[in-house]
Structure formats: C-alpha cells, structure tokens
Amino acid sequence: MLIGNFKERYEADEAIFRTTRSRVWLGIAVALIVAFPFVGNSYHLYMAGLIGINIIAATGINILTGYTGLISLGHAAFMGVGAYTVAWLSNNVGLPFYICLPLGGLVAAAVGVVVGIPSLRIKGLYLAIATLAAQFILGFVFNEWEPVTGGGRGTSLAAAEIGGIVLDTEFELYWLIVVVMVLALLFARNLFRTRVGRAFIAVRDRDISAEVMGINLLRTKLTAFALSSFYAGLAGGLMAYFFKVVSPEQYTFSVSIFMLAAVVVGGMGTILGGILGAIFMTLIPEILGEITQIFGAGAVAMLSSAREVVFGLLIVGFLVFEPRGLAQIWKRIKRVYEIWPFRT
C-alpha cells in the first residue's frame, strides 16, 4: 500500500518521475523495449515500428487537441509534408537522414503555423473545418505537384544510413524509431511541467483568464500548432524511411481521423494517453485479423467486414465506459493496487 508521497525538497517534488513506483514502471518499460527486438520476429518488429511512429504522431496531435484544445483534422497532411520533405531532400540534395528528419519536422511546423493562423478567431468545430480544408488542399498538392511529389504514384527514397550502417531491416529501423520516440516523449513530458506547457493548458481551459495572466493567445496557439506539426513531420519522415516510398494515399483524411481517434481513445491531455491510444489503434485491427483467421479461409472474406464493425464498437465502448480514455483506466487500476487491501 502506498500511504503517502513525501518530499523534503522542492527539487524532488518537481522531478519528472516523482515516485519510486513510476520509476520502476519506467525501468520495466525500458527493459521491454530493449529486449523486444531480440525476441520478436520481423513481423513483430514491423508492427512495433508502426506503433512507434504512431505514438509520435499521436503525441503531436495530443499536444494540439488534448492539451491546447484546438481540434485538428489535418494531421495526416502535416505528416505527409514531413515525409515528402524527407524524400525530396534525400533524393535531390543527398542529405543524411539525421538532417532530413528534423528538417522534415521544421517544414511541417511551418505549414502547421500557416494552417493555425485562423485559430485566433475561430474555435471548436469551425477550426476543425479549417484544418480539414488544409488536409484536402495539401492532399491535392501531394497528388498534383509531380516534379516534387511524384504525383499519384508517389516517390521512393534510399534507406537511411549512418556511419556506413544501412538502416533497411525492421531490426535497425526499430532502433531509429525508438530513439526518436523516446526523445519526443521526454520533450513533451518536460514541456507540460514548465511554463510553456502550462500556458497551452490554460488556453484550453479558460482562454479569458489565460489572457489576464499575461498569456499571448495567438503566440501560444501558433506555438502549439508548430510543435504539434513538428511531431507529425517527424512521424511522417520516419514513415518515409520505414516504407522507403511516399505516396498520397498514406496521408489521407482517414489517417487524420485515425490519429485523432487514437488520442481520444487513449486519453486527451496525458502523455500516456497518446502512447496507449496509438498502441490500441495499431494493434487491435491486427489482433482482430488474427482472430478471423481462426475461423478458416472461407470465413475471412465475410468476417473482414465484421472486423471493422468490432473495431468501431470497441472504440465506442471505451468512450462510453471511460470518456477520459485508456490512461484513466490505467490510473484507476493503479489506484486499486496502491491502496490495497483497502477499497475505494
């Protein structure tokens, strides 16, 4: 039973992981992440890589929608901007991936800021529609700007390479994605225990008092757009190296919805929510697919549509039973064992 959490110094109370328990969980997570590639086969590593990329993208949209309260329906387009930037720089300038990736993020951030400009005047659904417009405009650009994007067929790029090692198997890409993901998550976690992140949440919760506190609304909202799109751009860039091809149908509206759903299912406004949501949304369709296999080849065709229905029902079910997402469920489970043998 955890009866209290006492600190003698404010430094200790302001630390990033405050309790021994959270540090133990972190240790377990790190051990699992490090051990995983030596245990899993290439399919497992492929799924793990996808999850890692989706965690980065979901954390990005979480910064904007979950923490700052600005709904974005155009996140896949920002990912696409990152992916095409990486492909173009890699093919035409020949820059190495560790320069291409941040640049992809920065270009996506710049596009995100432009898309975010109306957010000072419009909120809620209206802003959602404005970002939706950005999704379709950018999707059109991906399709039609052939010299840069390769049009509908897309464009391919060479594998990432560092110090003579070519990162082209799932095993090597796994490490690349894990490193970027961990850095991205640490950055976000730090952000929300300091001044800038608090301002984001203040804008979400009560923009009028945020202004009275001296928070510049426009600058804060644009910063959130920039950072969120930077994350999307990073995720898109990693996807480019992951699939070694960039094409418009990877970054459609339905991908935007997928990312938004991941954050809603996982829990808006918590870092853990983005992580859990991305894992859930990536894995559940695969697991449901595996289950339909059990019923034999003849059933697959019939059950594959049922799979979509079950997936949708699961999402709705989570939202009905825990609107604050998987992160809240996890919190409740934690509460039960922390105060065991007593009950809430």
Place this chain on the structure above:
Amino acid sequence: MAPLLEVQGLSLAFGGVQALDNVSLDVEEGSITAVIGPNGAGKTSLFNTISGFYRPQTGRILLEGTDITHRPPPKRAALGLARTFQNIALFRGMTVLDNIKLGQHVHMKTGLLAAGLYLGWAQREEIALREEIEHDVIDFLEIDHIRNAPVAALPYGLQKRVELARALAMKPRLLLLDEPVAGMNREETEDMARFILDVREERGITVLLVEHDMDVVMDISDHVAVLNFGREIGAGSPAAVRDMPAVIEAYLGHADAEADMPGASGAS
C-alpha cells in the same frame, strides 16, 4: 502623489445600451476601494474595461501614469494588473499548484526549446518559482493542504481562494476582485475579508473590488464609489456614502416610496 489607477471619463456602449456613462474613478496607492451599485449598474463592465476585454468609446485608463486604454490584457498583466472573476475562472483541468504557477507566467522567461529539454536554466526557474509561491502564496493563504488537488473537485469557497492565490502569484500592483465573497457562508466570508486586508497590509497591494455584501464593503474599504445605470452617483468614505440620498434612492427607490414602507419612518 498621483493615484495608482486613474479612470477618466469612461464611456462604453453596447448598441443602444449605455453600460458606462462618463465614469471617473481614482484608486489611491495602498487603499482598498470598493465599487458598489445595484445589479446592472455597470460594475463588471467597468472591471472588464479596466482589464482590457472591452474597448471604451471615450475616456482613458491610467495605471501609474501609463495610459493602458488601448493595451491588450497580457500587456496590462505585465504592468502589474491582476484580477479575479465573478464566476470563478480557474483552469479546471489543472491542480491548485499549476493554477497558481500560471500566475507567474509573465515574470518567467523559459522558451519552448528550453522547456522541452528542461535544461539547467529552465529547471532553476521552475524550482525558484515553486519555492517562491510556496512561501508567498500557498502559506500566506493557508491552502497548503490542497496544493495537489485538482481545482474542479474543491468546494466553492476554496476555489475563490485559489483564484485569489493565482492573482497574487502575478505580483500585482493593483488587484481587481470581482465579488470576492459572493455566495460564501459567514465563515468563508470572514476568512476572505481577512485575506484581503492582509494582502494590503503585508504586501502593500492596492485593491479595487466589486461587492454586494455591504457588511464587507463597509468594514474593509477606505473609499467607496457608487454606480447606477452606468453613472457614478456618489463617492467617498463608507460612512459618507451610506448617508447620501442618491445612494439610498438607488438601492431603495424614491424617498416617498420609502416612507410608505412599514417601519421605514423610525429608521431614518
């Protein structure tokens, strides 16, 4: 010495409704000044104009001699203006501690990159902030037992106190309190009145408040201004204002109507 806040000839209209009509008001440094008046008199409009949410059609607002009439709210915060709201406007998704930390936003410097990397500079600033608000705000307002509680779960009186805490963390020169004791029970009201007096005595912060609770207004303010239908109808010490015929009329109606009321004759 010039007053800390000078409101000069302020007029504000929404369409045909004249919310403020040529209102002037001086708030002396170190004083507790109250604005009173019946419902719809324009008290909150006056506050919202001083904080920068409304643009007056005419008139000027000077804070320490600086004309702030056309500055946006964040600029006013940096100049030392803080306020609380009639309907509590805390950040409901945050803990008490984070709400109070936000009060210091304008006085901090950490940018996006330093914040995310939590490098030495950002870390030192956060810890210094924590120590400062613990001593100056949390101890002072006796809310150390709820510092980690989410504000949405707190009782009403405590939420009001947290809002005062957040405003104090802004290290203001002038504190605007919009109905600080509205809806409170007697004990909470007495606590709040004591804190308002302490804010002035121990911090030297000038207070301008809107309040309907006449006992509190008469007990703690040095100066009272009375508004009715957007116009200032009286100003002076609490005792003087209480006896002004125009003020009595605004609150109770015409003198002859008052004479008809049972028991009014003996009250004078």
